[in-house]
Amino acid sequence: MSLTLTSQVIVTSKIEETIMLLEALKSNERIIKIVEEDKAFSVDDAKEVIAKAYMASEETTVIILAAKVFSPVVQNKLLKVIEEPPKNKVFILITQSKSTILDTIRSRLPIVVLSEEREEEELGLDVKQLSLSTVYTFIQDHKRTNAKEMSVIIERISKEAMTSGMYNLDEKTLSLFSDCYVALDMGSPPQFVLNTLLLKLLARKKR
Numbered sequence: 001m002s003l004t005l006t007s008q009v010i011v012t013s014k015i016e017e018t019i020m021l022l023e024a025l026k027s028n029e030r031i032i033k034i035v036e037e038d039k040a041f042s043v044d045d046a047k048e049v050i051a052k053a054y055m056a057s058e059e060t061t062v063i064i065l066a067a068k069v070f071s072p073v074v075q076n077k078l079l080k081v082i083e084e085p086p087k088n089k090v091f092i093l094i095t096q097s098k099s100t101i102l103d104t105i106r107s108r109l110p111i112v113v114l115s116e117e118r119e120e121e122e123l124g125l126d127v128k129q130l131s132l133s134t135v136y137t138f139i140q141d142h143k144r145t146n147a148k149e150m151s152v153i154i155e156r157i158s159k160e161a162m163t164s165g166m167y168n169l170d171e172k173t174l175s176l177f178s179d180c181y182v183a184l185d186m187g188s189p190p191q192f193v194l195n196t197l198l199l200k201l202l203a204r205k206k207r
Helices: 015-023 043-053 072-083 132-141 147-164 171-185 190-203
Strands: 008-011 030-041 061-070 089-095 111-113
Touching: 015 030, 015 061, 015 089, 030 043, 030 171, 043 061, 043 072, 043 089, 061 072, 061 171, 072 089, 072 171, 132 190, 147 171, 147 190, 171 190
Parallel strands: 008 089, 008 111, 030 061, 061 089
Antiparallel strands: none
16 A cells, blocks of 8 residues: 555554655655654644644644554544644654554544555464453463563454444443553563453443
């Protein structure tokens, strides 16, 4: 899929590479980058985006926002400027996880998922059929999983839970997915984060 300098959400694990490809498309545009590749996009980052968006400019300004995850709080803070962008402003959000993008953002920006040739390992958990025993076994299997690997597992579980139709997923539960990434970034024990997510999902399982 070819990239364009238009307002959109790009989902990819290759954040730095994608930014380079977007910069290569530049002709007369001005590009501003606010990047948090190894952690979550912060509220202060969002304030910087808004300040830069309202700077007067006759040329088209492409504002690239890139981070592993955008929390619901940050997305809601950005919503107004994305909904009613100032003149000549384009917003491109780049993130690793489609599942954490709120419906309010999805309804305003097209989502482009960059296909990356990567065989996914077997998760080892049937997310559609969670039970206390399968959750317990899975948590035991991942006692020593590090934060980076756990963030991939969390994303897989989140995606499968959302597509399975087996869970009552309200906005609070959906925000739990992105909260897990933030918790891992802030140094919470990976097993604790996994445990919290799976038990909350179990509680939201349709009877």
